[in-house]
Amino acid sequence: MAKATQDSNRPHKADVGSAIPNHDLPPIPGRYHADREELLEFYRRMLMIRRFEERCGQLYGLGLIAGFCHLYIGQEAVAVGLQAALQPGRDSVITGYREHGHMLAYGIDPKIVMAELTGRASGISHGKGGSMHMFSTEHKFFGGNGIVGAQVPLGAGLAFAHKYRNDGGCSAAYFGDGSANQGQVYEAYNMAALWKLPVIFVIENNGYAMGTSIQRANAHTALSERGAGFGIPALVVDGMDVLEVRGAATVAVDWVQAGKGPIILEMKTYRYRGHSMSDPARYRSREEVNDMKENHDPLDNLKKDLFAAGIPEAELVKLDEDIRQQVKEAADFAEKAPLPADEELYTNILVGKY
Amino acid sequence: MAIELKMPALSPTMEEGTLTRWLVKEGDPIKAGEILAEIETDKAIMEFEAVDEGVITKILIPEGSENVKVGTAIAYLGTDANDVTLDGASAETKAEESIPVAPPAKTEAAAVEEAATPSLSKVINSAPEIPEGTEFFQQTLREALRDAMAEEMRRDDRVFVMGEEVAEYQGAYKVTQGLLQEFGARRVVDTPISEYGFSGIGVGAAMEGLRPVIEFMTMNFSMQAIDHIINSAAKTHYMSGGQVRCPIVFRGPNGAAPRVGAQHTQNFGPWYAAVPGLVVLAPYDAIDAKGLLKAAIRSDDPVVFLECELLYGKTFDVPKMDDFVLPIGKARIIREGKDVTIVSYSIGVSFALTAAEALAKEGIDAEVIDLRTLRPLDKETILQSLAKTNRIVTVEDGWPVCSISSEIAAIAMEEGFDNLDAPVLRVTNADTPTPYAENLEKKGLVNPEAIIEAVRKVCYRK
Ligand SMILES: Cc1ncc(C[n+]2csc(CCOP(=O)(O)OP(=O)(O)O)c2C)c(N)n1
Ligand SMILES: [Mg+2]
Numbered sequence: 001m002a003k004a005t006q007d008s009n010r011p012h013k014a015d016v017g018s019a020i021p022n023h024d025l026p027p028i029p030g031r032y033h034a035d036r037e038e039l040l041e042f043y044r045r046m047l048m049i050r051r052f053e054e055r056c057g058q059l060y061g062l063g064l065i066a067g068f069c070h071l072y073i074g075q076e077a078v079a080v081g082l083q084a085a086l087q088p089g090r091d092s093v094i095t096g097y098r099e100h101g102h103m104l105a106y107g108i109d110p111k112i113v114m115a116e117l118t119g120r121a122s123g124i125s126h127g128k129g130g131s132m133h134m135f136s137t138e139h140k141f142f143g144g145n146g147i148v149g150a151q152v153p154l155g156a157g158l159a160f161a162h163k164y165r166n167d168g169g170c171s172a173a174y175f176g177d178g179s180a181n182q183g184q185v186y187e188a189y190n191m192a193a194l195w196k197l198p199v200i201f202v203i204e205n206n207g208y209a210m211g212t213s214i215q216r217a218n219a220h221t222a223l224s225e226r227g228a229g230f231g232i233p234a235l236v237v238d239g240m241d242v243l244e245v246r247g248a249a250t251v252a253v254d255w256v257q258a259g260k261g262p263i264i265l266e267m268k269t270y271r272y273r274g275h276s277m278s279d280p281a282r283y284r285s286r287e288e289v290n291d292m293k294e295n296h297d298p299l300d301n302l303k304k305d306l307f308a309a310g311i312p313e314a315e316l317v318k319l320d321e322d323i324r325q326q327v328k329e330a331a332d333f334a335e336k337a338p339l340p341a342d343e344e345l346y347t348n349i350l351v352g353k354y
Numbered sequence: 355m356a357i358e359l360k361m362p363a364l365s366p367t368m369e370e371g372t373l374t375r376w377l378v379k380e381g382d383p384i385k386a387g388e389i390l391a392e393i394e395t396d397k398a399i400m401e402f403e404a405v406d407e408g409v410i411t412k413i414l415i416p417e418g419s420e421n422v423k424v425g426t427a428i429a430y431l432g433t434d435a436n437d438v439t440l441d442g443a444s445a446e447t448k449a450e451e452s453i454p455v456a457p458p459a460k461t462e463a464a465a466v467e468e469a470a471t472p473s474l475s476k477v478i479n480s481a482p483e484i485p486e487g488t489e490f491f492q493q494t495l496r497e498a499l500r501d502a503m504a505e506e507m508r509r510d511d512r513v514f515v516m517g518e519e520v521a522e523y524q525g526a527y528k529v530t531q532g533l534l535q536e537f538g539a540r541r542v543v544d545t546p547i548s549e550y551g552f553s554g555i556g557v558g559a560a561m562e563g564l565r566p567v568i569e570f571m572t573m574n575f576s577m578q579a580i581d582h583i584i585n586s587a588a589k590t591h592y593m594s595g596g597q598v599r600c601p602i603v604f605r606g607p608n609g610a611a612p613r614v615g616a617q618h619t620q621n622f623g624p625w626y627a628a629v630p631g632l633v634v635l636a637p638y639d640a641i642d643a644k645g646l647l648k649a650a651i652r653s654d655d656p657v658v659f660l661e662c663e664l665l666y667g668k669t670f671d672v673p674k675m676d677d678f679v680l681p682i683g684k685a686r687i688i689r690e691g692k693d694v695t696i697v698s699y700s701i702g703v704s705f706a707l708t709a710a711e712a713l714a715k716e717g718i719d720a721e722v723i724d725l726r727t728l729r730p731l732d733k734e735t736i737l738q739s740l741a742k743t744n745r746i747v748t749v750e751d752g753w754p755v756c757s758i759s760s761e762i763a764a765i766a767m768e769e770g771f772d773n774l775d776a777p778v779l780r781v782t783n784a785d786t787p788t789p790y791a792e793n794l795e796k797k798g799l800v801n802p803e804a805i806i807e808a809v810r811k812v813c814y815r816k
Binding site for chain 1: 360362363364365366368386389395400401403405424425518519522523526544545546547548549550551574575577578612613614615616617618784786787789790791792793794797798
């Protein structure tokens with residue numbers, strides 16, 4: 001049975017969301033047992049996202065990044081833990097506009113991500129996409145979507161292709177607690193379940209959609225339970241703990257790859273910064289934000305495991321220095337890299353010539 | 355070896371802001387991520403977070419200061435409490451934490467906004483609906499829209515506003531500011547992100563006799579709901595043989611927005627204007643926005659009301675009248691001229707006016723028509739002007755193909771052919787999705803230079 005999660009956005013242990021009559025349920029996932037190297041790798045990737053996003057905020061303030069820019073700070077464990085269980089190049093991923101972290105979680109060069117943010121020719125979308133529209137076909141990463149909820153049926157479509165080709169791949173479609181109120185999400189749920197598509201629906205429940213808390217927008221706040229009507233099982237996961245996420249991801253991947261159809265992962269997480277750079281942040285208390293930062297931070301959480309594995313603090317300090325240096329180089333690169341050539345305005349509209 | 359903390363740009367259109375409150379004082383040690391100050395722009399109050407740790411050694415701009423330009427040094431951040439000297443050399447070595455001293459280059463948005471409000475002597479503000487001797491006062495477009503809604507809500511309990519972040523957040527673009535406080539949650543309704551659903555609910559409520567004003571956070575998201583706008587709202591009166599009415603307004607920012615990329619920058623004017631059963635309005639300035647939004651709310655038909663984000667913060671003259679309502683379906687000659695007719699709407703009008711001023715210096719006297727209503731189009735005003743000038747250039751912040759411009763060209767051909775001394779030329783955005791990169795975006799957008807060139811062509815100059 002689902003845990004009573006309705007009115008709390010506090011992270012808690014992974015749990016099976018709903019019992020669905022006459023349906024199989026996935027096993028309750030355990031916290032992932034990572035070896036020393038894996039632990040360090042998780043930490044490295046999360047820290048890269050953290051430092052990268054901090055720098056983005058700074059570059060935005062300086063006018064080098066423009067438009068909308070949504071930072072992933074606080075949610076690092078979700079993309080890092082989940083994507084570690086996927087096979088880049090085989091499995092596909094799609095998300096919304098808050099996607100810098102998902103790219104970095106795949107180890108994509110921060111230089112070309114940052115250069116996209118500054119709108120340069122060497123950016124991953126050649127400067128044409130911007131903060132909200134980054135793609136990497138190499139990693140089967142399909143964006144980078146600005147229309148709330150649209151990525152959910154698209155993600156089911158990615159899974160449709162995997163099943164159609166029988167290539168052993170699956171897809172992960174990330175979306176927010178606010179996006180969960182778009183009708184197309186439920187049309188996608190139905191068809192994904194009906195056709196047993198290998199798609200993992202990953203709800204990044206950070207408690208807010210812009211200035212609207214989940215309680216103010218959702219009649220029933222247990223988002224994990226919304227799949228039950230379609231026979232889709234769900235796991236509720238502490239999205240502030242990368243090892244919990246990684247553990248749940250294994251169960252989810254196994255489930256969809258066994259041909260059992262979609263699964264929902266509701267990740268309880270939190271965004272530290274405003275919705276985008278231009279967010280008044282008056283809708284939640286400073287105490288709430290500080291409590292999350294101080295007591296539930298995904299990096300701090302993982303540090304405990306790193307220390308337990310005998311990794312000395314000094315090594316983490318060194319790692320932080322390395323990452324700061326890489327981010328600084330990425331920012332310098334992104335600032336100095338040339339703009340796209342003017343002709344690029346008219347390229348990539350259609351593939352064919354008619 | 356302190357570094358300067360600068361007034362940050364916190365939104366796509368921000369150029370200056372008010373430093374409302376310091377949350378730290380001189381001598382306070384701070385951590386990265388700590389909130390230092392609250393900064394208010396015309397859009398919102400925002401928090402300014404520290405990027406680095408250190409000690410606030412000096413506060414340069416006191417709280418309450420208004421119009422602080424982006425890039426202005428507002429405080430010093432030192433390594434310890436005595437650290438109040440700025441050191442150029444150390445700024446070099448500590449480049450990572452330091453912030454470049456030059457203020458950020460003027461953004462594209464700023465340039466567009468500047469062009470958007472040309473100081474023009476010849477703009478005509480008089481209208482038959484404004485009695486002789488009426489006083490004018492200054493108001494932003496945003497305030498005029500809010501007042502139009504508030505006035506209609508005061509006079510008619512059937513009117514309510516519904517949309518994402520319209521109530522407690524006071525509007526994603528602050529257009530509904532204060533409405534919740536005055537009218538309460540019964541009439542100012544926050545919705546989940548469910549455009550298709552709440553548009554359908556709006557249409558249903560309209561059929562049952564209410565007068566909903568549905569706000570789309572931006573018109574880009576109305577695509578989620580376009581089925582209800584067209585198949586439910588626009589056609590029901592007709593399909594029911596005139597029995598059912600659908601008095602609803604769908605409104606929100608449309609078209610140009612700075613650097614937000616392909617999915618967040620497009621003009622749906624031509625899309626909606628193609629649909630029989632809809633009224634489509636796209637005002638430029640605050641006078642028309644106010645008078646037409648009130649008219650839209652009073653209309654018994656479904657109205658799509660297109661606003662322009664780049665103009666929200668701009669100040670215009672608005673008549674001081676108790677009940678100022680403008681007629682739907684009437685274009686406005688915003689500048690009189692005799693040599694060429696420039697037809698435009700929404701932000702395109704500002705570019706047309708700028709071009710007209712420049713053309714005057716070359717001895718070309720341009721008439722500028724602001725369509726205001728895209729459906730039904732005021733053909734008469736266009737054709738009368740054509741009969742006078744014999745030339746038309748259209749200006750549109752949108753794609754060229756199947757556009758309002760195309761429609762005007764067709765009207766000129768069909769009904770004004772004998773008056774044409776030159777082909778109708780269309781000045782529009784590039785026929786591409788909107789790119790993010792600053793240079794590409796600029797190149798793709800309609801601008802005064804392109805208008806000037808087109809006018810010279812139809813006037814056979816140079
Ligand atoms: C169809 C659509 N409607 C509205 C928006 C504006 N918008 C962008 S993000 C957002 C909030 C989404 O919140 P959530 O799904 O919880 O994701 P989070 O930002 O928390 O990651 C809204 C309303 C949009 N981009 N697309
Ligand atoms: Mg959210």
